[in-house]
Amino acid sequence: MSLPNSQETFVRIGCGALVGLLVGLAIVVGTVGYWAKSLAVILCMVALSVAICALIGWRFGDRFFHSLHKWIGWLR
Numbered sequence: 001m002s003l004p005n006s007q008e009t010f011v012r013i014g015c016g017a018l019v020g021l022l023v024g025l026a027i028v029v030g031t032v033g034y035w036a037k038s039l040a041v042i043l044c045m046v047a048l049s050v051a052i053c054a055l056i057g058w059r060f061g062d063r064f065f066h067s068l069h070k071w072i073g074w075l076r
Contacts, residue, residue, distance in 0.1 A: 012058045012061050
């Protein structure tokens with residue numbers, strides 16, 4: 001397996017961050033929004049989701065993005 005070039009790396013991280021933003025917002029709207037006592041908790045949850053999905057997108061690349069349809073149903 002060859003290493004991705006820098007442009008592909010930035011695209012993977014950027015797309016992963018966008019997915020993480022959507023996942024984080026879905027989690028906040030679906031669950032955490034009811035129990036969170038402050039805006040800081042909500043922002044930390046979304047930021048953590050963005051960071052994790054960006055790292056996973058960078059590390060696993062196409063396998064991560066092709067597996068999204070499996071766990072997007074879990075968010076509903």
